[in-house]
Amino acid sequence: MDEFVFVSGRLCLDLVGTKLWRRSLRTELLTSPEAMRRWVRQAELLDDPGPLDVRAFERLRRLREVVYTVVTSWPPGDHPDVNVDAVLAEVNEAARLPLPKHQLDVSGRLTRTGGVDEVLGAVARDAVDLLSSAHFARMRECANPDCTRLFVDLSHSGARRWCGMAECGNKNKAASYRRRKKQATIEAGV
Numbered sequence: 554m555d556e557f558v559f560v561s562g563r564l565c566l567d568l569v570g571t572k573l574w575r576r577s578l579r580t581e582l583l584t585s586p587e588a589m590r591r592w593v594r595q596a597e598l599l600d601d602p603g604p605l606d607v608r609a610f611e612r613l614r615r616l617r618e619v620v621y622t623v624v625t626s627w628p629p630g631d632h633p634d635v636n637v638d639a640v641l642a643e644v645n646e647a648a649r650l651p652l653p654k655h656q657l658d659v660s661g662r663l664t665r666t667g668g669v670d671e672v673l674g675a676v677a678r679d680a681v682d683l684l685s686s687a688h689f690a691r692m693r694e695c696a697n698p699d700c701t702r703l704f705v706d707l708s709h710s711g712a713r714r715w716c717g718m719a720e721c722g723n724k725n726k727a728a729s730y731r732r733r734k735k736q737a738t739i740e741a742g743v
């Protein structure tokens with residue numbers, strides 16, 4: 554099973570989705586620099602990010618959280634409780650970093666090279682592109698109330714409701730309902 558999923562339609566939102574169930578269980582998938590390496594490769598950002606230290610890892614997790622804050626507080630006028638200027642400044646600073654270098658050889662093989670700066674640059678650039686594009690109006694949170702995964706609905710109908718993970722969506726709606734009902738019963742002490 555793949556460790557990370559890429560169902561958001563945007564790189565920056567796939568990174569945001571490496572922290573799950575943000576309002577309840579708050580489950581962290583980016584648990585170490587090695588996990589960051591795997592995410593970078595699975596995201597097809599770089600062929601090999603090389604050794605990543607704790608500082609690189611913390612920079613990526615910090616960027617993930619500021620991106621989450623900005624995209625869920627946009628446009629700023631609608632969220633007076635959040636200092637959007639400050640977090641947006643962080644995203645913009647990262648968006649000035651270099652991007653991964655893509656090179657094609659004669660056999661048709663693409664190589665992607667760079668390091669942590671290029672990873673952060675690519676994520677932040679995707680975030681500023683998203684916020685300034687028509688795609689942003691199509692950004693949704695998964696309809697599973699426990700799931701906080703964000704995605705851009707690129708369906709023709711514009712009616713996508715679920716992130717697409719196994720625990721979400723119609724197929725498992727009944728199971729999820731039963732689970733919640735059982736939990737509610739336990740909490741009520743009956």
Ligand SMILES: [Zn+2]
Pocket residue numbers: 695696697700701702715716717718720721
């Ligand atoms: Zn979901």
